[in-house]
Amino acid sequence: MVPESYYLALSAALFAIGVVGVIIRRNPLVIFMSIELMLNAGNLAFVAFGHRLGSPDGQALVFFVMAVAAAEVAVGLAIIVAIFRLRRRLSIDDLSLMRW
């Protein structure tokens, strides 16, 4: 049996890698994929905690996270395509219109 803490450490590592990806990349599509990575790290932690507590609630939560992630990806990609149509290029540094 692998201890649950190993899964949690792996989840933390994947989340940190996702954060680094969001910060260093300039392509919004890659930033989106890094966000998916972070969502999956959270899901892995949910399943590991549920396994430890012996309850299926963690898995039900992961089910909802998957549904929300699917909706989020669809809307986010549509926004990126709309921005690309408007500007004809795709760099996150150009999108400072709504910045404070």
Add this chain to the structure above:
Amino acid sequence: MSLAAFVIIALIAVGSALGLVVKKNPIHGALFLVVNLGSIAALYLMLGAEFLAAAQVIVYAGAIMVLFVFAIMVLIPGKEETGPDPRRTLRLWALPVGGILFVQVVALLLLSRVAPAPAKPPVAGGVESIGRLLFTDYLFPFELTSVLLLAAMVGVLLLARRRA
């Protein structure tokens, strides 16, 4: 035995995650992410969550990644991120920030008092237990999810419509 399997799968997961962050070409990044999602599905199997492993492969590695690859192909951003980075000094902070975050989370896990594992055996992660839970305790969030998906669908249609 299972520990060796875990170490191998974890190495694949971390390596493919690093590949996603490091690779210049977004298509390569997307393929690395597919590998990463598959390895996480394997970890779900090791944790006894069979339904989630199947859903992970179908929903994430199947549907969502197809959407990503499609968007990458449509937007042809293969030539992005080649010029000099205008905010290079700002982005040099990324590694310290990520490292500090990782250390913080691991320290939190090490320091926190985790309750001892209950004596009852782990539940089966099959379709039956999840489905029973979704249609009893989580019925209202489940129905809300359908509304959310409908709203996302309508919103995407609105956003993707070519303005006449």
